[in-house]
Amino acid sequence: MRSLRVFCSIGVRLLFAALMTTPASGAADGYAFDPSETEKKIYSFGGYAEVKPILFDLDRGAALYKTRFFDRGVGDPLRQVDFTLQLDGGIEWNIFKAFARINNSLSRTCDGWLDDSKPYELFVAAKPTPSLTASAGKLTAKWGKGYAWNPVAFVDRPKDSDDPTLNLEGFYMAGFDYIKSFEGPLKTVSFSPLLLPVDYGLNNDFGESGHTNFAAKVYFLLWDTDIDFLFLTGNSRPDRFGFDFSRNITTNLEIHGESAWIKDFRLKKVDAAGVVSESEFDAWSGLLGLRYLSRIDTTYILEYYHNGTGYSEREAKDYYTFVDRAYDVYLDTGNAGPIRKAANLTRGAYGRSNPMRDYLYLRVSQKEPFDILYFTPAVTTIFNLNDRSFSLSPELLYTGITNLELRLKGTLLVGDNASEFGEKQSDARLELRVRYYF
Amino acid sequence: MLKMLSILISLVCAAGASALDGAEILEKVDRNLAPPSYELYRKLINIEPNGAKKEYVLYTVKKGKDRVAGVFLSPASDKGRSTLRLGENMWLYIPNVGKPVRITSLQSVVGGVFNNSDLLQLDYSDEYDVVGLEESDTEYILDLKAKTRSVAYDRLKMWVDREKIMPTRIECKTEAEMLIKTLYFKEIQDFGGGFVRPAVIETDSPLYKGYKSILMFAKLKVRDFPDEVFTLTYMPNIESLR
Structure with a gap:
C-alpha cells in the first residue's frame, strides 16, 4: 500500500506540475499564419510514444490471480511498466494512397520483459471519385455506434471496455466504399462490402482457416438518423447480421443502439467439477445508449449491453468454483493439471473483457472545471447486472501542453466471491499514462 | 461641380443602403464573408491568462447552405481529427x-472559447432571423434570433460596418440574454477572387475570464465539391481534398 501511496503522490504531483507549467510555445506576444503551415506534402509521418507505469493491488484469493500466479510468488503491489511506440506513415499521390500504422510495445512485467511489434493497419487505397474508395490490406472497419461495446463489429477485434478509445489491430481485408448523396429525408446511402480471407497465413486468429468470408455494411442517413445494416457470412465464424442507429433527440442528447444476431454460436463451458462441454445456440446481443451534454459541459455516456454470447451467473459461478477447487488440489497435492486447465479456459471465452450477459456502463466527464483549460476529470463505472459486481475508475486528463497527454487513472474492482469483478486478479489498479504525439 | 456630383452620388448610395432591410443586410454580410461554396485554411490560437498558447490548423470545405466539413492538420495530437456538419447533424x-x-x-x-458551432459555421442568414435593426452613421446593429433550438447561441447582436457591409463585432447570447462570448472581426485582407474580408476573429468570454481565442483565415477560395464529400463515410478522407 505504501507503493500505491507513493505512486499516487508522484502522479498527482506530475499532473499538478503540468497544470501549472507554461507550455513551451511561449507567450502570446504576436501571432502569424505562415503559409507553410498549410502546404500539403505527398508523404506524412507521425505517431506517438507512450510510457505507462501501472500498480496492481493484487487479490490473492481471486480466480484470475490463481490461474495466473498459482505456481509462483509475486510482490504486492505488482508493478508493471508499458512502453509503446506507434508509428504512422503515409504516401498520397494522385488518386492513390498507402498507409501503415505499426504498433511497437515493450512491457516490464512480473514475467520479465515482453515485446511485440505488429502492423495495426497496412493498406493501399484508390479513390477514383469522391463516391468510390477501394482499399486492400490490413484495415480496421470499426463498425457500430456504441462507446464501450460494439456487438455489430463483426470484422473488428473486441474493444477493451475499460479503455474504449484505444486503437485496435485490423484484419487483412479488401473492399470498397460507394457513397451516394440525395436531397430530401434520405440524404446519404453508402455501401461498404469487404472480403476477409482466413487462409495463406492471413487472419489466422479470426476463425477457422481455409475460408474467405464476406461482410458488408449499408449506411443510410434518413430523417437525420444514422442507420447501418451489417452482416458477416463465411465459414470462419458463425454467420451474423445486425443493425445500428444513432440520432440526436435534442441538441444535447444523442441516442444510439446496436442489435446483432449470431446463428449457431458455440460456447465452451466448464462445470464445477471441471467437465468441459460446448453448447450451440442462436445468440442475440444488443446495446442501447445515450450521450448527454449538460449546460455546464458535463458529458454523460450511459449504455446498457446485453451480451448474448456471454455466460449466465450460474455458468460463471461454476467456472470460479472449478478454479478454486483446482487451486486447492494444486496446494494439497502439487498436481497442476486442473489449474492449468482452468488457466487455458481463462485465456478463452472466460477471460474476455466482459464475459457475462448484462452490463451497464456510465461515464461522466467534466470539461475544463474551475476554468482550467484542457483539463478533464472523469469517472467511469462498469456494472455487471447479473452478479452486481462493478469497476469504478476515476481519472484526470490534461492535454494543455502541445502534443503531450497526461492521464492518471485509478480503478477499484468491487464484488463478492464468485462475481466477475470480485474475481479479477487485483482489487485496485493505478496507472499514469504519459503520451507524446509527433 | 464635381464636388456636388460626388455629394449627390453619396446621398443616393446612402439612401440605397438604408433601404436595405435587416434580412438583406444579413445576406450581404454572409456573401461578403465567404462564397456559398469554398475551401479555406484556419488557424485557431487559444491564449491563456499567463500568455501560454496552443495552436491548431484546420482545413475547411463548405458547400451551399448546410454542408461543412473540416480536418485538423496540426498539432500532431489532433492531426486527422475531422468534423462534419450536414444541416443540424x-x-x-x-x-x-x-x-x-x-x-x-x-x-x-479542441477546448477553449470556440466551440463546434464556430468551427462548422453555416451562413448567418441560414441560422438566424433578423428581429431588430438599428442604424447609425457608420453601422447597422442587427438583433438576430436563432431559427431553431439546435443553434449554439439563441441570440446574436451584430455590429455591421455600413460601408463594407461586414461585421465588426458579434455578441453571442443565450435566450435569457446572458452574454456567452464576443467575436471581434479584424484585419481586413484581400483573399483574391474579389474577397476582401476580415482575416482575424478574436474572441473573449465572460465565462473564460482572461482567456482569449483567435481564429485566422488564409487561402479562401471558391471551390465546388460533390455532395458525397459531406458524408459520414467520407470523413476519414477529407484531407485528400487539399
Whole structure:
C-alpha cells in the first residue's frame, strides 16, 4: 500500500506540475499564419510514444490471480511498466494512397520483459471519385455506434471496455466504399462490402482457416438518423447480421443502439467439477445508449449491453468454483493439471473483457472545471447486472501542453466471491499514462 | 461641380443602403464573408491568462447552405481529427477511435472559447432571423434570433460596418440574454477572387475570464465539391481534398 501511496503522490504531483507549467510555445506576444503551415506534402509521418507505469493491488484469493500466479510468488503491489511506440506513415499521390500504422510495445512485467511489434493497419487505397474508395490490406472497419461495446463489429477485434478509445489491430481485408448523396429525408446511402480471407497465413486468429468470408455494411442517413445494416457470412465464424442507429433527440442528447444476431454460436463451458462441454445456440446481443451534454459541459455516456454470447451467473459461478477447487488440489497435492486447465479456459471465452450477459456502463466527464483549460476529470463505472459486481475508475486528463497527454487513472474492482469483478486478479489498479504525439 | 456630383452620388448610395432591410443586410454580410461554396485554411490560437498558447490548423470545405466539413492538420495530437456538419447533424471523427460520433453544436472539439458551432459555421442568414435593426452613421446593429433550438447561441447582436457591409463585432447570447462570448472581426485582407474580408476573429468570454481565442483565415477560395464529400463515410478522407 505504501507503493500505491507513493505512486499516487508522484502522479498527482506530475499532473499538478503540468497544470501549472507554461507550455513551451511561449507567450502570446504576436501571432502569424505562415503559409507553410498549410502546404500539403505527398508523404506524412507521425505517431506517438507512450510510457505507462501501472500498480496492481493484487487479490490473492481471486480466480484470475490463481490461474495466473498459482505456481509462483509475486510482490504486492505488482508493478508493471508499458512502453509503446506507434508509428504512422503515409504516401498520397494522385488518386492513390498507402498507409501503415505499426504498433511497437515493450512491457516490464512480473514475467520479465515482453515485446511485440505488429502492423495495426497496412493498406493501399484508390479513390477514383469522391463516391468510390477501394482499399486492400490490413484495415480496421470499426463498425457500430456504441462507446464501450460494439456487438455489430463483426470484422473488428473486441474493444477493451475499460479503455474504449484505444486503437485496435485490423484484419487483412479488401473492399470498397460507394457513397451516394440525395436531397430530401434520405440524404446519404453508402455501401461498404469487404472480403476477409482466413487462409495463406492471413487472419489466422479470426476463425477457422481455409475460408474467405464476406461482410458488408449499408449506411443510410434518413430523417437525420444514422442507420447501418451489417452482416458477416463465411465459414470462419458463425454467420451474423445486425443493425445500428444513432440520432440526436435534442441538441444535447444523442441516442444510439446496436442489435446483432449470431446463428449457431458455440460456447465452451466448464462445470464445477471441471467437465468441459460446448453448447450451440442462436445468440442475440444488443446495446442501447445515450450521450448527454449538460449546460455546464458535463458529458454523460450511459449504455446498457446485453451480451448474448456471454455466460449466465450460474455458468460463471461454476467456472470460479472449478478454479478454486483446482487451486486447492494444486496446494494439497502439487498436481497442476486442473489449474492449468482452468488457466487455458481463462485465456478463452472466460477471460474476455466482459464475459457475462448484462452490463451497464456510465461515464461522466467534466470539461475544463474551475476554468482550467484542457483539463478533464472523469469517472467511469462498469456494472455487471447479473452478479452486481462493478469497476469504478476515476481519472484526470490534461492535454494543455502541445502534443503531450497526461492521464492518471485509478480503478477499484468491487464484488463478492464468485462475481466477475470480485474475481479479477487485483482489487485496485493505478496507472499514469504519459503520451507524446509527433 | 464635381464636388456636388460626388455629394449627390453619396446621398443616393446612402439612401440605397438604408433601404436595405435587416434580412438583406444579413445576406450581404454572409456573401461578403465567404462564397456559398469554398475551401479555406484556419488557424485557431487559444491564449491563456499567463500568455501560454496552443495552436491548431484546420482545413475547411463548405458547400451551399448546410454542408461543412473540416480536418485538423496540426498539432500532431489532433492531426486527422475531422468534423462534419450536414444541416443540424454534426459528427466528429477521431482517427484513433475510428468511427464518427455525433456531437452537439455547444461542445468544443479542441477546448477553449470556440466551440463546434464556430468551427462548422453555416451562413448567418441560414441560422438566424433578423428581429431588430438599428442604424447609425457608420453601422447597422442587427438583433438576430436563432431559427431553431439546435443553434449554439439563441441570440446574436451584430455590429455591421455600413460601408463594407461586414461585421465588426458579434455578441453571442443565450435566450435569457446572458452574454456567452464576443467575436471581434479584424484585419481586413484581400483573399483574391474579389474577397476582401476580415482575416482575424478574436474572441473573449465572460465565462473564460482572461482567456482569449483567435481564429485566422488564409487561402479562401471558391471551390465546388460533390455532395458525397459531406458524408459520414467520407470523413476519414477529407484531407485528400487539399
